[in-house]
Amino acid sequence: MISDLDFGKEDSRGGWAPNKRVSYGPAFRWPPQPWAFLKWVFGFPGYLLPWNTLFAVGAILIWAYLTPSLETLKTFSFGWALLILVRNLVLAVLVYGAWHMWLYVWRKQSTAFKYNRSWPKTDSSVFLFNNQNADNMFWTLASGVPIWTAYEVLLAWAYANGWISIVDFSENPIGFVALFFLVPFIHEVGFYFAHRLLHWPPLYRVAHKLHHRNINPGPWSGLSMHPIEHLLYFSTILLFFVIPSHPIHMINLASRLGLMPAQGHTGFDRVVVGEEQTMDVSYYAHYLHHKYFEVNYADGMVPLDKWFGSFHDGSPEAHEAMKARRLRRGV
Numbered sequence: 001m002i003s004d005l006d007f008g009k010e011d012s013r014g015g016w017a018p019n020k021r022v023s024y025g026p027a028f029r030w031p032p033q034p035w036a037f038l039k040w041v042f043g044f045p046g047y048l049l050p051w052n053t054l055f056a057v058g059a060i061l062i063w064a065y066l067t068p069s070l071e072t073l074k075t076f077s078f079g080w081a082l083l084i085l086v087r088n089l090v091l092a093v094l095v096y097g098a099w100h101m102w103l104y105v106w107r108k109q110s111t112a113f114k115y116n117r118s119w120p121k122t123d124s125s126v127f128l129f130n131n132q133n134a135d136n137m138f139w140t141l142a143s144g145v146p147i148w149t150a151y152e153v154l155l156a157w158a159y160a161n162g163w164i165s166i167v168d169f170s171e172n173p174i175g176f177v178a179l180f181f182l183v184p185f186i187h188e189v190g191f192y193f194a195h196r197l198l199h200w201p202p203l204y205r206v207a208h209k210l211h212h213r214n215i216n217p218g219p220w221s222g223l224s225m226h227p228i229e230h231l232l233y234f235s236t237i238l239l240f241f242v243i244p245s246h247p248i249h250m251i252n253l254a255s256r257l258g259l260m261p262a263q264g265h266t267g268f269d270r271v272v273v274g275e276e277q278t279m280d281v282s283y284y285a286h287y288l289h290h291k292y293f294e295v296n297y298a299d300g301m302v303p304l305d306k307w308f309g310s311f312h313d314g315s316p317e318a319h320e321a322m323k324a325r326r327l328r329r330g331v
């Protein structure tokens with residue numbers, strides 16, 4: 001059986017940290033590195049595979065089989081809005097549930113590659129029902145999915161009525177495909193700015209604090225947010241009012257915002273998939289955000305935290321720099 005000590009180190013309190021530093025892909029490196037860029041685009045895991053492609057294909061299937069026709073969407077009705085809500089609830093239960101069952105219920109790899117070796121709390125009054133996971137599921141399903149759905153319904157209705165000009169594959173295949181490449185960037189930049197705003201102290205206290213009770217997150221922590229945070233977080237979808245696109249692209253962004261937090265909060269660096277094989281599912285940058293709060297507001301491709309001075313790559317040097325920033329702010 002593969003050991004996580006080949007990939008990282010245990011600290012004195014029993015936590016585990018990867019040797020590999022958090023880094024952004026080469027998309028924004030200067031001078032450009034064409035070879036590294038191509039490897040990043042086509043590698044596994046890379047820009048295309050598996051997640052961005054999976055979510056793009058997922059959006060096409062959701063549009064084709066799980067969304068009412070444009071003709072139906074033209075006239076608002078609670079009937080079809082409810083259908084979209086049920087579809088999103090089912091998707092959320094399947095996706096969050098799959099990560100959770102595999103890693104936290106069946107504990108397929110025990111605590112191997114787990115950043116924090118302890119399991120979610122079942123006796124903490126910080127959480128609803130004294131149970132971290134039940135609390136997380138409550139906020140996800142009772143607030144997160146309905147607010148995600150409300151934005152999606154509004155946009156679907158707008159497309160159907162011609163308030164957003166539709167980019168159709170048959171008329172503009174290049175534009176149609178290019179928009180799929182743009183969606184992950186819209187997702188990340190939108191998330192960064194919404195997240196920065198949520199750390200503004202008054203908003204943090206009323207809203208974002210709820211998400212940050214998850215110091216040791218699991219998949220269901222991902223969308224466990226206060227309704228005010230859900231409103232802000234999903235508002236990136238409104239950008240499609242000004243981006244000529246197809247409803248598929250909007251669904252692509254909406255389902256990424258709705259479902260990707262599951263993988264962003266697994267608490268594991270790698271999933272063990274065989275005797276000697278693991279798959280990188282690392283969102284260590286965001287784990288560090290949950291641990292230290294004012295670092296790594298974004299994660300992934302766009303080095304926003306580097307540009308705005310809040311980057312923590314997991315190294316002792318980055319840690320010292322974070323402590324120096326805190327001292328300067330008098331915290």
Ligand SMILES: [Zn+2]
Nearest residue numbers: 222265286290
């Ligand atoms: Zn989070």
Ligand SMILES: [Zn+2]
Nearest residue numbers: 195199208289
């Ligand atoms: Zn935060």
